[in-house]
Amino acid sequence: MTDLTTLTALCPPPASVRSAPDWSQAENTLGTxxxxxxxxxxxxYGPGQFCGFLTLYQPHAPSEWADLAGPMPERLRAQIEEVRQAARRPWPLPHPPENLLAMGVTGNSDYLFWATQPFDVPDEWTIAVNEALxxxxxTYNGTVTEFLVDVLSANVRVPxxxxxxxxxxxxFTPAELRSTATATASRTSVSTHVIREWARAKGFDLPERGRIPVEIMQAWEQANPR
Incomplete structure (x- = not known):
C-alpha cells in the first residue's frame, strides 16, 4: 500500500478536482x-484544507497566499533570518534558510517547509515546521504525504x-467550498501573535496557544480588511 493510498483511506479526497497544475512551468519558476x-x-486532492487547519501551497492556487509559485515562499525564506536575528537570543535553525522552501501554512500561522537537500533530488526532501517563523x-524525516498520514492518524504529534x-x-475541504471565515487563516500572512494581541486588546478571552476561534478570526478580518 502506498502512502497516498493510506492517506486517501484515512482522509477521502474530493470526488473531482480541477486539472493538475502545469508542473514544468511551476518548476521553472521555482528553479527546481x-x-x-x-x-x-x-x-x-486539489487546493483545500486538511481538518480545517492545514493548507498546502500549490502552483496557481486560488489565493496568492497559498501559491507555491507565487511570492510567499521566497518572502518567507527572506524573513526567517530577519525574525531570528531580531530576537534577543537568536535560536538555532534546523536547516540554513536558503535550503528551506515554504510549502504550507496552518490556521495558526505555523509554516511547513521542505528541507531541500539534496537540492537536485526532491524525492529525498524532508519536512520542517515552525511557529510563525x-x-x-x-522536523520530520519523510515526505509530505508521509507527514500527513502520520499527523492525521495521530502517530506523530507536532508540538x-x-x-x-x-x-x-x-x-479535507476543497478551497471552493470553504467559508470566508475559514479561508482567512490560510490567506493571512500576519502572525497569530499579532491577532492574539489585537483580540486581547479588544477584550476577547483568548489563550496563548491553540486554535484561534473562527469568530475572533472573523472579527479581526473585518477590522483589518485587505
Missing amino acids: GLPEDYKQLVAT RAPWF MFPSDLLDGGIT
Whole structure:
C-alpha cells in the first residue's frame, strides 16, 4: 500500500478536482524540480484544507497566499533570518534558510517547509515546521504525504499544532467550498501573535496557544480588511 493510498483511506479526497497544475512551468519558476509524492497529492486532492487547519501551497492556487509559485515562499525564506536575528537570543535553525522552501501554512500561522537537500533530488526532501517563523522548529524525516498520514492518524504529534486538531474528524475541504471565515487563516500572512494581541486588546478571552476561534478570526478580518 502506498502512502497516498493510506492517506486517501484515512482522509477521502474530493470526488473531482480541477486539472493538475502545469508542473514544468511551476518548476521553472521555482528553479527546481518538485517531489513526485507532492505532485500526486495535489492531483488527488486539489487546493483545500486538511481538518480545517492545514493548507498546502500549490502552483496557481486560488489565493496568492497559498501559491507555491507565487511570492510567499521566497518572502518567507527572506524573513526567517530577519525574525531570528531580531530576537534577543537568536535560536538555532534546523536547516540554513536558503535550503528551506515554504510549502504550507496552518490556521495558526505555523509554516511547513521542505528541507531541500539534496537540492537536485526532491524525492529525498524532508519536512520542517515552525511557529510563525520563530522557535521552536519541528522536523520530520519523510515526505509530505508521509507527514500527513502520520499527523492525521495521530502517530506523530507536532508540538505547535492544537491538541484538538482531530476532534472534528479527519476531513479535507476543497478551497471552493470553504467559508470566508475559514479561508482567512490560510490567506493571512500576519502572525497569530499579532491577532492574539489585537483580540486581547479588544477584550476577547483568548489563550496563548491553540486554535484561534473562527469568530475572533472573523472579527479581526473585518477590522483589518485587505
